[in-house]
Amino acid sequence: MLEPSILAASLIHGLANGAVYALVALGLSLVYGVLHIINFAHGALLMAALYAVYFLVERVGLDPYAAIPILVPAAGVVGYLLHRYVVAKASRGREEAVLLVTLGVALVLENLALALFRSDTRTIETGWAFEMVAVGPALLPAAKLAAAAGALVAVLALWAVVRATDLGRAIRAVAKEREAARLVGIDVDHVFALAFAIGTATLGAAACLLLPTYYVSPQVGHGFVLIAFTIVVLGGMGSFWGAFWGGLLIGVVESLGGLFLGESLGQIGIFAIFIATLLLRPTGLFGRAV
Amino acid sequence: MLLEVEGLSVRFGGLTALADVTLAVAPGEITAVIGPNGAGKTTLFAAISGFLRPQAGRVRFAGREVGGMPPERLCALGLVRTFQVTRPFAGLTVRENIAVAAHLRHASRKAALALAERVAARVRLEDRLDRPAAELTLAGRKRLELARALATEPRLLLLDEVLAGLNPAEVAEMEPVIRGLRADGITVLLIEHVMQAVMRLSDRVWVLVGGRIVASGPPATVVRDPAVIEAYLGRGAAERLLREDALAGGA
Amino acid sequence: MRSLPAIGFFALAALPLPWLTSSGTVLNLATMVLLFATLGQAWNLLGGMAGQFSFGHAAFFGTGAYATAIAQIRFGLDAWSGFALAILAAVAMGALVGFASFRFRLRGSYFALVTLAFAEVARILANSLEITGAGVGLLLPLAPGLDRLQFADKAGYYWFALVLCTGGLVLASLVRESRLGARLAAVRENEEAARALGVDAFAVKMQAILLSAGLAGAVGAFYTQLFLYLDPHIAFGPQVSVEALLGPIVGGTASLWGPVLGAAVLQLLGEASRALTGGATGANLVAYGIVLVLIVRFFPDGIIGMGRARAADARGVTG
Numbered sequence: 001m002l003e004p005s006i007l008a009a010s011l012i013h014g015l016a017n018g019a020v021y022a023l024v025a026l027g028l029s030l031v032y033g034v035l036h037i038i039n040f041a042h043g044a045l046l047m048a049a050l051y052a053v054y055f056l057v058e059r060v061g062l063d064p065y066a067a068i069p070i071l072v073p074a075a076g077v078v079g080y081l082l083h084r085y086v087v088a089k090a091s092r093g094r095e096e097a098v099l100l101v102t103l104g105v106a107l108v109l110e111n112l113a114l115a116l117f118r119s120d121t122r123t124i125e126t127g128w129a130f131e132m133v134a135v136g137p138a139l140l141p142a143a144k145l146a147a148a149a150g151a152l153v154a155v156l157a158l159w160a161v162v163r164a165t166d167l168g169r170a171i172r173a174v175a176k177e178r179e180a181a182r183l184v185g186i187d188v189d190h191v192f193a194l195a196f197a198i199g200t201a202t203l204g205a206a207a208c209l210l211l212p213t214y215y216v217s218p219q220v221g222h223g224f225v226l227i228a229f230t231i232v233v234l235g236g237m238g239s240f241w242g243a244f245w246g247g248l249l250i251g252v253v254e255s256l257g258g259l260f261l262g263e264s265l266g267q268i269g270i271f272a273i274f275i276a277t278l279l280l281r282p283t284g285l286f287g288r289a290v
Numbered sequence: 291m292l293l294e295v296e297g298l299s300v301r302f303g304g305l306t307a308l309a310d311v312t313l314a315v316a317p318g319e320i321t322a323v324i325g326p327n328g329a330g331k332t333t334l335f336a337a338i339s340g341f342l343r344p345q346a347g348r349v350r351f352a353g354r355e356v357g358g359m360p361p362e363r364l365c366a367l368g369l370v371r372t373f374q375v376t377r378p379f380a381g382l383t384v385r386e387n388i389a390v391a392a393h394l395r396h397a398s399r400k401a402a403l404a405l406a407e408r409v410a411a412r413v414r415l416e417d418r419l420d421r422p423a424a425e426l427t428l429a430g431r432k433r434l435e436l437a438r439a440l441a442t443e444p445r446l447l448l449l450d451e452v453l454a455g456l457n458p459a460e461v462a463e464m465e466p467v468i469r470g471l472r473a474d475g476i477t478v479l480l481i482e483h484v485m486q487a488v489m490r491l492s493d494r495v496w497v498l499v500g501g502r503i504v505a506s507g508p509p510a511t512v513v514r515d516p517a518v519i520e521a522y523l524g525r526g527a528a529e530r531l532l533r534e535d536a537l538a539g540g541a
Numbered sequence: 542m543r544s545l546p547a548i549g550f551f552a553l554a555a556l557p558l559p560w561l562t563s564s565g566t567v568l569n570l571a572t573m574v575l576l577f578a579t580l581g582q583a584w585n586l587l588g589g590m591a592g593q594f595s596f597g598h599a600a601f602f603g604t605g606a607y608a609t610a611i612a613q614i615r616f617g618l619d620a621w622s623g624f625a626l627a628i629l630a631a632v633a634m635g636a637l638v639g640f641a642s643f644r645f646r647l648r649g650s651y652f653a654l655v656t657l658a659f660a661e662v663a664r665i666l667a668n669s670l671e672i673t674g675a676g677v678g679l680l681l682p683l684a685p686g687l688d689r690l691q692f693a694d695k696a697g698y699y700w701f702a703l704v705l706c707t708g709g710l711v712l713a714s715l716v717r718e719s720r721l722g723a724r725l726a727a728v729r730e731n732e733e734a735a736r737a738l739g740v741d742a743f744a745v746k747m748q749a750i751l752l753s754a755g756l757a758g759a760v761g762a763f764y765t766q767l768f769l770y771l772d773p774h775i776a777f778g779p780q781v782s783v784e785a786l787l788g789p790i791v792g793g794t795a796s797l798w799g800p801v802l803g804a805a806v807l808q809l810l811g812e813a814s815r816a817l818t819g820g821a822t823g824a825n826l827v828a829y830g831i832v833l834v835l836i837v838r839f840f841p842d843g844i845i846g847m848g849r850a851r852a853a854d855a856r857g858v859t860g
Contacts, residue, residue, distance in 0.1 A: 108830035108834075111825075111830065278655045394740075441738075
């Protein structure tokens with residue numbers, strides 16, 4: 001018989017993990033909502049950002065959170081260039097071609113990392129990262145709580161950008177009516193690349209928030225990318241709040257799945273949800289598009 | 291009757307696209323549905339050919355209840371449609387395009403390709419057989435739509451604006467092709483904007499306005515129906531036209 | 542069967558390789574080319590001909606690989622029955638994935654994602670269940686003999702792979718030159734228009750995925766025989782799915798020979814990049830990624846399409 005407190009602790013852990021998943025999924029969701037493309041390189045870009053944070057911490061001696069103001073714009077620039085000069089150029093808007101090009105980018109990034117850093121798993125040492133905070137019956141690392149809070153901030157920030165700025169209006173216009181937006185003088189290619197850049201920039205923030213309680217390895221993106229896809233599909237592609245709730249739900253499912261089915265088989269719940277959502281309700285459970 | 295449509299209604303959300311449409315087509319006829327833009331003509335075709343499920347009404351084809359059947363089954367029964375916005379298989383040649391349709395009743399590759407060639411000659415695409423369909427002009431693509439539909443060897447052919455967008459010479463070329471279908475026992479139901487062609491081709495027409503049939507009968511009668519003229523050309527147009535007619539007759 | 546003479550020529554030309562060289566490296570490489578050519582051919586039946594881009598062909602490959610291993614290890618069946626069972630099991634997996642995806646009309650990116658998810662589910666199951674040996678994997682006892690489909694030397698495996706590849710070519714050319722091939726092309730180009738012309742899109746896509754899965758399962762079973770070892774990552778990992786689609790995309794999806802050419806180019810490129818970097822892990826995949834992006838960017842019809850475009854230019858044919 002399961003103790004209620006174990007169940008509750010598992011739920012809380014799940015929610016905290018879920019918020020981090022949501023943070024990773026946000027950028028993917030934005031990119032899908034605006035560009036209607038699926039970015040297979042999302043996990044690999046997260047991996048690259050994690051390595052960047054790792055080296056900033058280990059070699060430069062920066063605090064991982066202090067790296068946020070560096071990583072976010074840097075990741076944004078990389079994203080902009082990547083979309084404008086690789087993804088858009090190579091795919092010319094064809095859906096399958098986008099899948100292939102982003103897959104190619106993922107292959108290059110992941111295996112470059114493998115060739116350069118080998119498959120070692122690396123972690124950073126920070127004094128406070130594993131200080132535990134009691135949340136109800138659960139003990140959570142402080143850094144994980146910070147990451148969860150960061151996820152919420154990121155959702156709010158993105159939501160504000162898209163709702164209340166000129167760029168946001170342009171993004172929404174392009175997402176809805178590509179040709180009409182072009183006709184009224186919006187530089188559609190630029191806006192696309194900006195949306196992609198914002199999506200990548202959120203990965204910069206995610207990497208800084210994630211690394212203190214996580215690790216980096218060349219394949220670290222794999223674990224996230226399918227979870228992020230699941231969240232995006234579940235939340236309704238292109239919906240930020242959908243991604244947030246979807247992230248929490250997936251975190252809880254994973255946590256409870258692990259509790260009842262064991263670590264390895266526990267993941268199956270996520271994919272069962274993923275497949276069922278794709279088949280039955282490809283518009284997602286929560287929210288609408290951007 | 292080959293095709294009987296009874297009380298057909300289609301709504302999109304709150305918008306009524308078709309309201310209680312009833313019409314019947316006899317074997318061997320050439321008939322047409324005319325009406326201004328947005329009258330629901332293409333919706334009517336989509337509902338008859340199985341691409342759209344109507345909220346109410348029945349469709350009978352060759353004495354058989356076919357409402358709710360998917361398009362591929364209707365096509366196998368002998369009811370085929372063309373698309374107003376042509377949908378060629380762009381990456382395939384003209385010959386391959388038509389052969390896809392010919393395969394419906396011919397399993398062998400050889401037989402299907404032979405039929406494709408015959409049908410292409412009929413719509414005068416024989417000199418383009420091995421060109422990619424993507425290269426065809428608008429007139430060429432309209433011919434290809436017709437050729438593919440014919441290659442399914444249908445009993446009833448629904449033609450969605452096959453003449454629209456063609457220049458007068460191209461229209462004049464297509465007309466005898468459509469008229470010639472009758473000799474093969476193919477019944478034709480057209481949707482058309484090109485009025486003169488409809489007048490010359492059709493035995494009977496229905497006029498669809500705002501999702502309702504407002505008039506029907508032989509084309510010569512229907513175009514003189516004031517309700518039809520109003521619908522097409524706006525209020526007061528009927529009177530004006532009659533005046534002009536009288537003037538022209540006088541001169 | 543217009544392609545039959547060419548396929549016959551290919552098989553005959555490839556046949557004497559083991560007599561011409563005794564180099565193990567060359568035979569290994571040639572065997573891998575044939576293996577990936579066949580896997581690519583399998584992918585192309587669905588991805589190239591029907592235009593349904595699968596990102597989860599590992600689900601079929603791995604099912605075939607595990608089916609024969611389990612049949613032999615757990616149930617003591619002979620390798621031939623295991624091979625047949627592998628094809629059947631992969632076809633069943635194809636039926637499951639296809640029915641779910643096509644019944645619910647998943648297309649494009651959605652289809653790609655759902656196939657990827659099915660492969661991941663298979664990997665997790667293989668990683669957790671006892672019958673698949675969980676994370677430890679399965680090891681087949683070494684026992685050369687025709688009844689066990691194991692060979693004492695590399696030449697035997699090379700010919701085995703050649704038979705498989707030739708079989709794949711014959712299957713693909715039969716489909717290509719049949720009514721099914723015409724209908725798959727129609728569905729790929731425009732599904733609605735195809736349906737209007739009497740093509741049952743669901744049925745033909747199902748046929749394509751069953752054939753594709755069966756052939757991929759046969760390749761998986763061959764893999765088991767070749768390496769006598771399987772684990773969840775080898776069988777169901779994303780790398781298999783990626784390699785399945787890379788060959789046809791690079792070689793050209795429109796041609797029977799695209800997957801073969803693509804597999805040859807990629808394997809050679811992989812060898813070269815390993816040699817150049819002193820055997821760095823992942824070097825071959827970096828090269829694959831770059832080639833993939835370049836091909837999609839500059840030659841969307843693959844290497845074979847590149848040749849065709851040239852020939853058309855030379856004849857002065859223009860659009």
